[in-house]
Amino acid sequence: MGVMRLGYVHVKVTDMAEARQHYSETVGLYETGAADGKVYFKGWDEWDHHSLVLEEGGVGLVRLGMKVRKPEELAQFESAAQKFGYTVTRFSKGENAEVGDGFTVHMLGHQVDFYQDMTYLGVDVGVLNPMSHPRNLKGIGAPFLDHMLLKGDDLETAERFFVDVLDFAPVERMVASMDDGAPLIATWLSCSSKTHDIALLKGEDGGLHHFTFQLRDWGKVQDAADTLVHDDVPIDLGPTRHGITRGETIYFFDPSGNRNEVFAGGYNFNYDRPCVTWTMDQLARGLDYYKREVTETFLTVYT
Ligand SMILES: [Fe+2]
Known part of the structure; x- marks a missing residue:
């Protein structure tokens, strides 16, 4: 494991x-x-x-x-x-x-x-005959950190590290084209039954694109959008569905400019599932499945 x-x-x-x-x-x-x-x-x-x-x-x-x-x-x-x-x-x-x-x-x-070890705090609902969720959650009430997207230059080596050394699986990959030797643009890597636990994007070393909290379903993503409007939080993209991973999503910024995401859905990944390939000419549908448009800030803003 x-x-x-x-x-x-x-x-x-x-x-x-x-x-x-x-x-x-x-x-x-x-x-x-x-x-x-x-x-x-x-x-x-x-x-x-x-x-x-x-x-x-x-x-x-x-x-x-x-x-x-x-x-x-x-x-x-x-x-x-x-x-x-x-x-x-x-x-x-x-x-x-x-x-x-x-x-x-x-x-x-x-x-x-x-x-391998971090101080254990447990959860409010406990582990004996628990309720479904705590009362009086605030705002979006995010349950779990889900994944993140890092920028970096040598994606091929990094992907090989995650796959060969850490036993992650490449679940979806975006390449510049289907030509032989076309550069890798991004890779979505899983160590679980999720579509990705970490993703890597071609770009400047050290860049952070976003980190993400998992929500239960599309209804919770819609509720999160309402909360973001209520709290006047700048939204970068969504609410929509990604073509890539099929996840339902909203991207938004914290007050410092770090990009956050809430994410639900996506399919259940198994290690014998073949890797999906996306080509750059389909980027718009991969990012925003419904609008099929590329949001400029999504590609240019990172921290
Ligand atoms: Fe994400």
């Missing part, structure tokens, strides 16, 4: 008070801690201490964390990542607050942490 999920995203924000308001009141995450200039959040259906870390002082991604299932797999991945050729550094329990021992792979200008 190896990597279970994208465990956390750590981003910079320009104004902590505004960011706190956005992620608590609009996205509806729970604040679970604040220390050393960082504020920690989790969704209501997440058991670990946090899935989002905010740090004041700019905009964009600081690091992300992938949670591995077993301690022995963590050691195996560290050794395999070193052999693969990326720079790998270790961190000890507590260096990342509430996170156990682990290692960081430096790839595509990003710091990708791998860890």
